[in-house]
Structures are given as structure tokens and as C-alpha cells.
Amino acid sequence: MIAEYGQLALTVALVLSLALAVLPLYGSIKQHSSALQLGHPLAYAMFVLTAFSFWALSYSFYQDDFTIAYVAANSNSLLPWYYKLTAVWGGHEGSMLLWVLILSGWIAAVALFSRSLPLVLQGRILGVMGWIALGFYVFVLMMSNPFASTLPYYPADGRDLNPLLQDFGMIIHPPMLYMGYVGFAVSFAFAISALIGGRFDSTWARWARPWTLAAWMFLTLGIMLGSWWAYNELGWGGWWFWDPVENASFMPWLVGTALIHSLAVTEKRGTFKSWTVLLAIAAFSLSLLGAFLVRSGVLVSVHSFASDPSRGLYLLAFLLVIVGGSLLLYGLRMQSVRSQARYELFSREVMLWGNNVFLLTAMVVVFLGTLFPLVHKELGLGSISIGEPFFNQLFYYLVIPFALLLGLGPWVRWKQQQAATLIKPLSLVLIAALVLALGTMAALQSVQANLALMGLLLGAWVGASALFELLKRLQQFGSVGVGLGKLSASHYGMTLAHIGFAVLVVGVAMTKTYSEDIQVRMQPGQTAELAGYQFRLVEVYELNGPNYGGEAAEIDVSYQGNYVTHLHAEKRFYPVQRTVMTEAAVDARLSRDLYVALGESLGDNAWALSLYVKPFVRWIWLGGLLMALGGLIALLDRRYRRPVKEKELADA
Template sequence: MIIPELGEYALILALCLSILLATVPLVGATRGNALWMDFARPLSKGMFFFTLVSFLCLGWSFLYNDFSVVYVASNSNTALPWYFRLSAIWGGHEGSLLLWVLILAAWTLAVALKSRNLPQDIVARVLAVMGWIAIGFYLFILFTSSPFERYLPGFPQEGADLNPLLQDFGLIVHPPMLYMGYVGFAVSFAFAIAALLSGRLDAAWARWSRPWTTVAWAFLTLGIALGSWWAYYELGWGGWWFWDPVENASLMPWLVGTALVHSLAVTEKRGVFKSWTVLLAIFAFSLSLLGTFLVRSGVLTSVHAFASDPERGLFILIMLVVVIGGSLLLYAFRAGQMRSESSFGLLSRESLLLVNNVLLVVSCAMVLLGTIYPLIIDALGMGKLSVGPPYFNALFVPLMAIMLVFMGIGMISRWKQTSLKMLAQQLWLPGVAAVLIGMALTWSYSGELAPWVTLGIVLACWVVLTGMRDQYNRLRHRSEKLAGLFKQSRSYYGMQLAHLGVAVLVVGVALVSVYSEQRDLRMQPGDSMTFRDYTFIFEGSKHVEGPNYTSDQGQIKVLYRDEPYAEMYPEKRLYTARGNVMTEAAIDPGFTRDLYVALGEPRENGAWAVRLQYKPYVRWLWLGGLLMTFGGLLAASDPRYRKRLRPAAA
């Protein structure tokens, strides 16, 4: 079959169209040639079409087990269920890069289709910048990472199988969502570069960029939440975040992207922070590229990382240097044109948002230092060094606590200038109520006031109550309160929902970090263990045959206060193609707690090593992530972003 060759040719055609997209509209915008600028949209459509054709060709090869393709043979198997064969497209380095460029082409197409209200020259420049980014990734795939390379002759008949860690629903949806966020920041970057090229750094530019940035941030939030959820139930250790370098690679652009979302709001509404906003757009996308480099360069050891040779990492590193260096050079040339259109006082919403932006960027810098410092030490031949959770927790947690305090104050403050007396009048009641409610909730849950738990719940209450106070302030002068609720903008309610998600996340982090309980023990049939009102009775194990694995499945009966409650079936799986042994935890989920059981190694006389865990409020972590995601998408759907707005002259 020539399907893989068709995929390769389609990718080459997409590269050719991306070269045209990167040059023709950009030259047209520079010369004021409307015809050349009009080529931007059809070229974007063509680039997406041929990239999609290439992706579908690879999907066909996986679905029909074409093991003459090296990438398919390395990441699939005849016994693999069809849905895992399709998700195996992005189960390795080459295919995940093809997914990356497909999503980049999709974002480019979306901008082309949804930018009818933007000036022609701005659209041309934005799409041209997207074309330049696409050129880099198409070249990367075609010259170093083609997923269509063939075995000639003598290809394997069964395939090596997909990594068992990736044979899971979470890994079907996690990478696409994460890439949607990563690549989405390319749109923010493209708008920033287009604004620098045109000299139009004003409220209109911020309004155009804002919904795209918010959608990208929402997808990245969802991707990180899904990754945490997958690690929790699939890796068998029961944790949700380990400050793994690859986890940090996704957290860093999220932190800067969060700052960018808020900075764009200030630039749009008040015409200030222009240079800061442009820098954040550049850094958000640059950190996305840095994450790609860390994952694919071979410099990291992680369950999330792709095992790639250093030459591929060098290609991305060169691309990273070009993107950062080129954009910062352009920024330096245009910096003199970026003047604020208004001023603001020391105590104002602008100042408080700036403080939180600085805290987010400092947090990102701290994570970046902890992630790359061991790599630098190793490269200099100064030995091996590990930077673990104690470093990150000691610095990150206090910074986030301070940020939550300013988040609540910023909700109540006013643009341009806020009096200290007004803030005191508005905030004393939410502040006192947050302390009292937070302490009462902590005491009622645990019978003690553990410092970090109390602080976390107090801060979560503070964020919620200040948001409610702001809502009350917006409605108190309206004669019809209920009607007023429906007159608030979607962006406002999106903000409120996202902030609520932050509060829910903080509660989950505080409680699960301090009050989780774990028992590691040897259990043979008939043995039991009781803690937290639950009794776990081990009833033995049985052999189970799966589609491409064999399994020893434990049978554990759970009693709640001596009454039958549930049956749990943890597994120890052997994937026959590669001989990998995997732990499949059994989880009984609940709104206020999870019961978590994992099998260790078999012992004599039918006994097993068993890990039992009680995880309070762990689901609130992902509930908070979902609320933030929905809040971002709701804010981005605000109709005012689709209204025509012409920028001021440069």
C-alpha cells in the first residue's frame, strides 16, 4: 500500500504551503498589496487540509496494522484494541509531533475563519507568523522525525506494542488537550509579533488576542488536570503531582499564560502594560517550546518523556533560540512605541493585577530554575544533583498564598485609583468571615487547626467571599436584582467561575496533602485491615486474560462501619508483547474521599504486598481544574470579542 507515502507527500505539500503563507501575505502587508494579503486565508486552509491528510494516513496505517512502517511497528500490536491503536498515533515521538503540527494547522485555520472583523493587514501578519512557526515544525518532522519511514524488507509481523503506560483512556485525551494549550499560545505569540510589526499596540490588539489566549489557557488547564488524574490512577502510587521535570514543563507556560490572560485584560480596558503583555506572550510560547525541548531532547528521565536522540533536541533548541532571539530583537526595536495610554495609582486594580502577574512570573522562574539547574550542573561535569518536592513546596506554596490574598483584594478594587478606606470597608467582613469559616471547617473536619490546612481553607474562603462581595456590589444599586444577574457579561462570570475553581483546587490540595493515610502490608486470603471506618478484607487473587495482557486480579471486600460497602479489584498485569508488568489500582471514588488499593509483589502462600490509601477530597483537585477550564471557555465566548473594532493609527 502507498498510504504512508501519500502521508509523506501530503506533509511536504503542507510545508510548501506554509512557506508561501509565511512570505506572501507578510510581503503584501508590508507593501499594502491587498491581493497578496488575501492569499493568507486560502493558504491556511490548504496547509490544514494536507496536514489532516497526512495525519489520517498515519491513522490508517495504525488501524490496519501496517507494520512495514517503522513507527507503527514500534508502537502497536495486532492484539491492541482499535481505540488504543488510534491513540498510539501520538504514543511516541514522531506521531505526537504530527499531532502537534495538525493542531497548529487547526489553530491557524481557526484564526483564518474567525477573523473576519479584523483589519486585513493584521490577519495577514498573524497568519504569516503562524506559517513561520509551522515551517520549523514541518522541517523538524520531515528531516529528523518522519512517522512514515519504512522497513525494507523484513518488517515484524506482530508489532512491538504500545507502551503499557499509554494503554489508558487518560492518554487518549490528555496529549491532545495539552497540545491544544501549548500550540494555542502560538496564536497569542503571533498576535504580539503582528502588533509589533504593524506598530498597533493598543486596546484593539489586546481585544483581538484575548479570546484566543483564554481558550489556549483553558485547554492547557484541562490538559494538566487530565495528566494529574492519569498519573494518580495509572502509576499506582496514588500521588497527583510529583514536581517531575516534564510536569514542570507544562506548569511553566500555564503560570505565564495565567499572567498573560490578566495582563491582556488590563491592556484592553486601560491601555497600560503594553510592553509587559507583549513579553508575556513571547515567553508563554517560548516556554511551550522549551517544554517540547525538555521532553524530546533526551536530557530528562521521566515516565512522561519521549526517548529521543540529542540531535532532535538540538533542532528544537535552535528553533527556540530563533523564536526567543528574533522576537526579543523585534521587541527591542519597537519598545519606544509602547507608551501607556493612561495612568494609575499605587492602590488600584491595575497595581494589584501587576503584583499578581509578578508573583506568577517569579513562581515560573523558580520552577524553571529547579527544573534546569540539575541539567546545568550535570553538563558542567559537577556531578549529579536532584531538586525535589521540598525545594518546590518551600518556595511555590508561599508565593501562591500571597497571590490568593491579592486576588481577593483585586476583585474589590477599582480601576485607576482605589482609596484605602473603601477597601477596608469592603473587605473587613469577607476577611473576618473567611478566617472564622475556614477555622470552623478545618476544626469540624479534623478536630485540630493544622496550620497549612487552616491557611489553605481560609484563603479559599477569602477568594469565594470576595467574589461574592464583588457580585453584590454590582447588583446592590439595581432595582431588579434577578434581572441584573443576567446582565453581567460572560467574561465576568467566566472570571468568577475560574476563581471558584482556584478555591476548590486549594481546598483539595490542602486536605489531601495533610490528611491522606496509607498502609503498606502483607495480606494473605482472609487478612483484614481497618482504618478510617473502613475494613479491607483480602479474599485472594485470580488469573484474568485481557486482550493483550494477562493479569493477577486481587479481590478485596470493603466494609464501612462493619456493613458491606464495596468490592475492589486491583490488578498486576503482564503485557505479553513486551513483557512489561504494570500495576492497575482499584479506586472507589467519592466526592469527599477516594479509597485506593494497589497490589505490590506476590508473596508465598497466596499472599500479596498491598497498599491501602485513604485520599480525602482528592477529586476536588480535578473539579477545580474543570471549573477553571469552563470559566476560561465561558469568558472567551463573550460576544463582544466578535464585534468589529478598528485600531487606532500607529
Template sequence: MLPRLIPELGHFALILALGMALIQAVVPLAGAATRRPLWMAYARPMALGQFVFLLIAFFTLMASFLLDDFSVAYVADNANSMLPWYYKATAVWGSHEGSVLLWCLMLGGWSFAVSRFSRRLPRDMLARVLGVMGAVSSGFLLFVLLTSNPFARLLPDVPGEGADLNPLLQDVGLIIHPPMLYMGYVGFSVVFAFAIAALLEGRIDAAWTRWARPWTNVAWAFLTVGIALGSWWAYYELGWGGWWFWDPVENASLLPWLAGTALMHSLAVTEKRGSFKNWTALLAIFTFSLSLLGTFLVRSGVLTSVHAFANDPARGTFILVLLGLTVGVSLLIFALRAPRVAHATAFGWPSRDALLLINNILLVIMTVTVLLGTVYPLILDALNLGKISVGPPYFNTLFVPLTALLCLFMGLGPLARWKRMPGRELWRRLAVAGLGALVLGALAPLIYHGRWDPWVSLGLVLALWLVLSLARDLLDKLRQARSPATGLRRLTPAYWGMLLGHLGLAVTLVGVTVVSNYNVERNVRLAVGEQVEVAGYTFAMRSLGKRRGPNFVADVATIAVSHAGDAPFIMRPEKRVYLARRMPMTDVALSPGLWRDLYVAMGEDLGDGAWALRIQYKPFVRWLWLGALLMAAGGVLAVADRRYRRGKARASRPAGVEEVNA
């Protein structure tokens, strides 16, 4: 009897979490507006209580999965008694209802983290920040309880067995990819709340940016890792060997990443120079709005994708209304309050200010380009104006040149000074890096492949330009110190984070360029005793066999791979059939490496002991994800900078604070 009561406990915990979120949204904001300390003091305990009850709800749903409680409709639709326990645990976020509950849990976790680690914030600012986050949380909890309740029951007709988790999601990628992605999505709610709180208070200054920047960096780092994991999962799980297809659901995660990148750089200018204040606040609103738009696209049913979960029009309408209210109200606050915090700071060309502004503009143009290509077909379809498909040709034609321009100005940024510097000095500092990038980038394809390729050279020139400009800036800083050791000690974590982030982009550029142009793919027919050569590697099928897994049966090919006289090694691709859904799946065999991947996927049984195989040679493909990890590490490293802790300590001091009375 007790296991059957667990879902009711989770449902009740969700209701209590909603009650606390509503109190968190209303009382602290009212207290800040009327200057009542007791009302503002409600913010912290309500954030803690909401998070605790969301944890209870989440783990009761997980317990229902682990106990095979098929009286819960969500468990019956997404689990099976044969499913391994670790997939049962992660099936909690394997479909719509559980994924939205995970979103709410992470939003509650971010609210609790702000209440815990922002104790030195001014009391009224913290009340406003947590109040805004409570309002967002209230909207999503209402969405869960009214349209997407994960604890809905099938009583009294309880099925004896569940339908099983989608085989595409029975993978380690499901365990780590969605939580990372959601941590990034939801993390931008913090800087959004900071922006709205600052606009309500009429104050955006250096202290404000020192509060907001660490949260922005951490959210951006999580989103970067989440996108990289999604690309990695698609690469090895879907069997086609690609790492990005401009799928609308992939684009939904890229949009807030691009806007968040612009936001991080804009925050740097606001902190250092006191400019771009309104632009920074608007980017914070824009970034979180794009996170909500991504939620709408994935959860509303307007898209058909392996990533899209919902197909209920009521859910789509609710999220659309929530998106409209959030964006509409925040833009109204911005329109009314932005003139009060505006502050013009002069700068000239060339300067780091101007270069960061150009980078921001390019990032916003890139964001709008992806946004239009993603939503325009949906808008036409919704208005019954026809169906069109916008695919890779559109995105590559527009996105690639914009990326090249962005990299060009990114390389200039570290070498420029704030406010203004002589153009001749900037040219002197960048000449060696630029010339080195051109020469090395032009020669690299000849050395690597024996043939010059203009597109490969362009990508490598841009990557080398980023690396060499960073090296020149680091060298200049060390020369200015009394000794290299002293110079290294003077460099801040924020500076090292910038170096890592830009280096990560360069590494990713190399991976994209090389694998896109030098990938070798062959679709072959292979039987036992036969062999084929691909990119200098010999693939010989030695045997075919069967394997029984916990909830699937598989045909397994044993393939010996040899290269240039080296000892052969074995690759074992599989073709699985999952028993509950009778769904066939390809389990790819990979031979990974820093310089190349070998990729073998089984296709169809062609009869007479022969199978269709897709064999690929993918040079430098791992650099795609290595670069993303370096970028994320750079974002996290910058948070360790001491000035953020000092800024929090000085935040309550009135001196030097630019404030405009309401």
C-alpha cells in the same frame, strides 16, 4: 498493495503541507510590508491547504496503525496485532514522531481557525498573524521531515509483529490527555503571533486585545484541562497515588500555564485601561517560548520520564535551534518596536490596576522559580559541573508561600476599582470577607478532624478568602441594580468567567490542602481470608484469581470493603503482565467520591497466597480536578462576552485607534 502505499501518501502530504507553510510564512508578511493586497490574500488559502494536508498525513498514519502495517517503523515500534483498535488509533501520538505530527496538526488547525473566525480583522493584521504562524509551522514541519519522520519504512525486512505500545500508555488517559495538552501549548502560538504582528505594525490597543483575548482564554482552558488530566492519569495509572511530583515534564506544562495566567490578566488591563501594553506583548512571547521549551524538554532526550519520548541528540539540537531562533527573533522585534507602542497610564494605590500588576509580578516570579528548579540541574550536567537533583522540597518551600501571596491579592482584586479608590473604602469592603475567612478557616480543621492544624487552616483561609471576596463583590453589584434580577442580567459572561476561574482555584486549594495533610496510607501484607483496617474502613481479601485481557494476563484480588455498618462493596485491583513486552503493570482499584477516594494497588506476590498491597484513604482529592475544570470553564465562558464580537466589528474603524507609524 494499496495499504502499503498509504504511508507514501502521508509522507507526500507532509511535504505539500511544508510547502504551503513556507508560502504562508513569506508571501503574506512581504505583502503586509509592501502593502500588496494580492500577496496578503495568500494567507487564508495557504492556512486552509496546510491544515488539509496535515489532516491527510495524520489519518494516513492512523490507518497504518489500524491496518497493522509493520513496514512503517513507527507502527512496528508502537503497536501490536493484539492491541485493541482504540489504542491502535491513539498510539499515533503515543511516542515521539506521532506526537510531533499531532503538534503540527494542531498548529495547522489553530491557523485555520484564525483564518476562519477572524475575517473582520484588518487585512494587513491578519496577514501578519498568519504569516508568523506559518513560520512557526514551517519550523516544526522541517523538524518532522528531517529528524522525526513518522512514515519511515523498514522495507524490505518487515517484521511479522510489532513491539506493542508502552503499557503505561494503554489507558483512556492517553486518548484525551495529550491532545488537550497540545491544544493548550500550540494555542499560545496565536497570541504570540498577534503580539509579533502588533509590534511589526506598531499598534497595541483595545481593539487588538479584543482580538487576542478569546484565543488566549481558549488556549489557557485547554492547557488547564490537559494538566488536570495528566495529574489524574498519574494518580490512578502509576500506582503510587500521588497527583503531582514536580517532575520536570510536569513542570514543562506548568510553566506556560503560569505565564499564560499572567498574560490573561495583563490583557484585561490593556483592554480596560490601555496600560501594560509592552508587558502584555512580552508575556505573549514569554508564554509561547515556554511552550517551546516544554517541547524541547520532552522531545530532546535530556529528560528520563514516562512522559519523555525522544533520545536522539540530533532532534534535541534541532529543537534547541528552533527555540533559539523563535525566542531570539521575537525578542529582537520587541526590543526594536516596543518603544513605538509604549503608552503610560497613571494609576494609584490601592486600585485594581496595581493589584493586577502585583499578581502579574508574583506569577512571573513563580514561573521563574519553577523554571530555575527545572533547568538548572540540566545546565550543570551539560557543562560537566556535576549532577544535582532538585525535588519537591525546593519547589514546595518557594512555591507555596508565593501561592499564598497570590491568593491574598487575588481576593483583593475584584473588590478594588480601576485607577484608584480610597483605602478606607477597600478596607470596608473586604473586612467582612477577611474576618469570615479567618474564623471559618480556623474552625474547619477542628470540626472536620478534631484537631487544629496550622497548615490546613492556612489553606482553607486562603480558599475561603477567595470565595467570600467574590461573594461580596457579587452582592455589591446586585445591590447597585434596581432589583436582583436586573443585576444578574447586567452581569457579563466575562464577569461570570472570572467568578468561575477564581472559584475553581479555591476548590483546588481545598483539595490540595486536605489531601496533603489528611491522606492515610498503609502498605500491608494480605492473604485470602485476612483483613486490615485503614481510616475506619475494613478491607478483607475474599479471593485471588486470573484474568486474560486482549494483550495481557492479570492476577486479580477481590477485596470487600465495609465502613460503619454500611453494606460492603467490592474492589478489584490487578497486577498485569503485557505479553508482547513482558512488562508488569499495576491496575489500581478505585472507589471514588466527592469527599474521599479509596485506593488499592497490588504490589508483589509475597508467596503463600499473600500479596503486598498499598491501601490509601484520600479525602477531597477529586476537588483538585474539579477545581481545574471550573477554571477552564471560566476561561471558555469569558470568550462568549459580546464585546469581543463588537470589538471585531469595530476593528477596522480608524477612530480611537492608537497607531504609530513605522
């Protein structure tokens, strides 16, 4: 019975989304205050009903209610309870319910935290988000209903959750990723509401920027968690594969990063207006494109959901309506978003514009590399593959100028900067970067490794620049101690995010350069050596889990005769889905990972093992975490909580 209540709640939420789409926008046009004020209760009620519907589906999984087709397809009575809850979003229908839950949550948050904005602007924003929500509620109920019944004939047990998803990373990865994807709907709604009103200024940018920061922060965490999950779960020893579905999340992140910086220019200088609007539209449009690619069946990926073409067609049509409608409105309102501010060639505006160009170029590279093989095949020209070498080569060329500008940008003033005044501080930064990079390479006794040297130089340049610039800013208040309490949270957040990027670049370069791996045949008692480490296979024995069987290997690792660690690797067999999965063993340190994956039995009590030594791979995820933390600190800036002034209300 709980499933019926869940579907009823979702149906009522659909009706409320229609009311939210119509009434506040009607009120903003007719200046009808009662209609405008309905936006808040509608947003709250829609979220509560969607949350109840999500709880009903979760409870059905927990109770093994196999009368629900989605539960029967994605769960099993032997599945541990925490994976039963993970299975709620482990398939298409449940993941879309999670999507609308998060969307309704963002709408409720906008209603709650935007009360200081003009009521008309609130109505426009909530109305635009109501239309977005309506499209997804229709999609869930009409084409992806998670409460569809198997009655009167229902299975005695379920088909189990995909073994790939039976991992801790999948408990938190999809919610974080969806928070980022859907969060860009708020930036989109702010942009469309500004276009509808015909006003786009620095005050608008200050209102929109924290929502964009929040979405970007969640998407950053989601991508990092996805990389960490793939590294641990797939047994390939890699952290990024340029998989089409990985690319689908990376594209809106690149545009979202450009949007954050563009909003900063619009807020500070009142320029880049049209560019900022287009970036807000593009960020959300690429999020929708990601949903289409994952759920349409056009991509083959371990991350994608099997889906029928009708669902993909609906999402494609929805994407075209969003993109086409927003660009049409932009064309009609183009005059209202033109910038009047002037700036010189050597200014912070130009530095940020240059970085935006590189970010958008990177997005285009990923876009073409992901979609061109699909278009090529659909045109009947045969199958082609664009893989890791293509992306890596082009990104090497893009990261170098991007990092150089990223290190230079914070030092440059708005509007105009005298280059001569920066010679001394930037020379110190450059010297520090060279000392750090060459010193590290010398310590590693590998000064000929070009990729590692370049990565260290770029990372040290960005990191040292961020720290030196922060120190200079603090000293402007008289002393560092006094400045610590006076510098804005946004500046601290920017500094930490730039340091995070530097850490990530160093991690990528060092891992790519110094990682080593071998595939070996081993019997218990035998030892294999890799990068100075000795891996000794102690034993292999049968494994009996709650819903799987298989084998487990115990490996001792030593270095130059000294014991280092013990590793436990598994090869699991899931009988319900007839699937074999590798559970890699990882000994994680800040400076390196030891990674072992157990392969097939080779007979005569011998086993295939994959051994990896991956220096600095943890720095990649540490860098992502630091960037996300920088976004969180920037969100704490007092100016985002400052009450709206009367002049700002009048201008809006």
C-alpha cells in the same frame, strides 16, 4: 499505499507553509492586497492536507500496517482498536504529527474567525504563524518522519504501545495539552504582528485576549488530565510529582495565566503594554522549551519521549531563533509599546501587577528547580536532585500572598480606589472565610492542622470574595435578577475561575494534611484497617486480557462494620514489552478516595498491597475544571464578537 499519500500530503503542506510564511508578510509590507488575500486559502489548504496525513497514519495503525516503522514500534495486532488510535500519538513521530495538525488547526481558526480584523494585520498574524509552521513541518519530515518504511523486511507483528499509555486518560490528555501549548503560538503571532506594525493598544488586546483564553483553557484541562492519569495509572497514589516533564507544562500555564490578566489591563486601561508583549513571547517560548525538554533526551521521565540528540539540537536552535528574533524585534520597537496611563498605588492595576509578579516568581522557581540539576551535571559538578520539598516549601510562601491579592483584586477600582470604602465588604468576606474554615476544621476535629487551616482560610477568602463581589455587581443593576442578564460573560468567567482556584487550594491542603497510607502483607480473608476503613482481601486470581496477563485482586471495604464498596485492583504483565503495570482500584467520592494498588506476590498465597485514603483529592481536579469552565464562559463575551469599528480599523 495510504502511507505514501499521507507523506505526500504532509510534503505539500510544508510547501504551503512556506508560501504562508512569505506571501502575507510580503503583502503587508508592499500593501499588495492579492498577496494578503492568499493567506486564508493557504491556511485552510494546509490544515486539510495535514488532517489527511494524520488520518492516513491513523488508518495505518488501525489496519496493523507494520510496513511503517512507527506503527511497528508502537502498536501490536492484539492491541484494542481504541489504543491503536491512541498509539498514533504514543511515540515521538506521531506526537509531532499531532502537534503540526493542531498548529495548522489554530492557523485555520485564526483565518476563519479573524476576518473582521484589518487585512494587513491578518496577513502579519498568518505570516508569523506560517514561519512557526514551517519550522515544525521541516522537523517532522526531515527528522521525525512518521511514515518511514520498514520495507523490504518488515516484522510480522509490532512491539506494542507503551503500557503506561494504555489508559483512557492518554486518549484525551495529549491532544488537550497540545491545544494549549500550540495555542500560545496565536498570542505570540498577535504580539509579533503588533510589534511589526509598531502599534500596540487596547483594541489589539481585545483581539488577542480570546485566543489566549482558549489556549489557557485547553492547557488547564491538559494539565488536570495529566495529573488524573498519573494518579490512576502509576499506582503511587499521588496527583503531582514535580516531574520535570510536568513542570515543562506548568511553566507556560503560569505565564499564560499572567498574560490573561495583563491583557485585561491593556484592554481596559491601555497600560502594561510592554509587559504584555513579553508575556506573550515568554508563554510560547516556554511551550517550545517544553517540547525540547521532552524530546531532546536530556530528561529522564515516564512522560518523556526517547529521542536522538539531533532532534533536541534542532528544537533548541528553533527555540533560540524564536526567542532571539522576537526579543530583537521588541528591542527595536520598544518605544511603540510604552504605556502612558497613570494609576495610584491602591488600584486594580497594581493588584494585577502584584499577582503577575507572584506568577512569574513561581515560574522562575519551577524553571530553576527543573533545569539547575541538568546544568549542574553538564558543568561536571556531579548529579544533584531538586525534589518535592523544595517546590512545596517555596510554593507555600508564594500562594499565600497570591491568594490574598486574588481575593482583594476584584473589589478594587481601576486607576484609584479609596481604601475606606472597602472596609465593610471585605470585613464581611473575612468573617465568612473564618467561619467556613474554622467550622470545617471543627467538624473534622483537627484545628491544629496548620496546612489544612491555612488552605481552608485562603480558599474560603478567594471563594467568598468572588461570590460577594459578584453579588455586589449584580445589585448595582437595581436587583440581582435584572443584573443576571446584564453582567458581562467575562465577569462570570472570572468569578468561576477564581472559585475554581479556591476549590483547588482547599483540595491540595486537605489532601496533603489528611491523606493516610500503609503497605501491608495480606492473604485472602485477611483484613487491614486504615483511617477507620476495613479493607478485606477476598481473593486474588489470574487475569487474561487482550494483550496482557497478570493477577487481579478483589477487595471489600467497610467502615465501622458497614459495607462501603468493592474494589478491583490489577497487576498486569505485557509480554511483548516485558513490562509489569499496576492498575489501581479507586472508589471516588467528592469527600474522599479509597485507593488500592496490588503489589508483588510474597509467597504462601500472600500479596503486598498499598492502601490509601485520600480526603478531598477530587477537589483538585474539580478546581481545575471550574477554572477551565471559567475561561470558556469568558470566551462567550459579546465584545469578542463585536464588529471592528471604523476608528479601530484606522488605528490598526
